[in-house]
Amino acid sequence: MTATDRAVELVNIAAEAAAEKLAQEIVAYDVSDQLVITDAFILCSAPNDRQVRSIVDEIEERLRGAGAKPVRREGERDGRWVLLDYADIVVHIQHEEERGHYGLERLWKDCPEITLPEGAKGRFRTPADGVDL
Structure with a gap:
């Protein structure tokens, strides 16, 4: 079984929205x-709580425009790890510290990666950001 066409469509919309708000490592x-x-998980991160909230707002707005509404939202108050559940897809927007600590990529590394549009991959952290790669 693979992700439905609708799930992939929503993944692409959410990833593009996150990239527009400068999400990292989508x-x-x-x-x-x-x-x-x-069907699909999207992971992305941001260096601060305010940017996490900005990414969440943009993703919700864009997916609403595509006719999708979240069935569940968690973590919005703290702005450190927000989960948006759209049934077909689940979007995780994490503060970069939480992302490093919880390592969801390690948990799902055996699952196939969904190819994102070139402009929707987000910014990758570099040594200039003060992060050891």
Whole structure:
């Protein structure tokens, strides 16, 4: 089983929205073979709480324009890790510290990565950002 066309469409919209708000390290996984509750996960991060909220707002606005509404939202108050559940896809927007600590990529690394449009991959951290790669 693979992610539905609708799930991939929503992944691309969400990834482009996140990239527009300068999200870092945007990646998407097809988790349809592992989970029955969703087809895809999107992970992205930002260096501060304010930017996390900005990314969340842009993703919600763009997906609303595509006719999708979240069935569940979590973590919005703290702005450190916001989860947007659209049933077909689940979007994780994390503060970069949480992303490094929880390492969701390690958990889902065996799932196929969904190819994102070139402009939707986000910015990758570099040594100039003060992060050891």
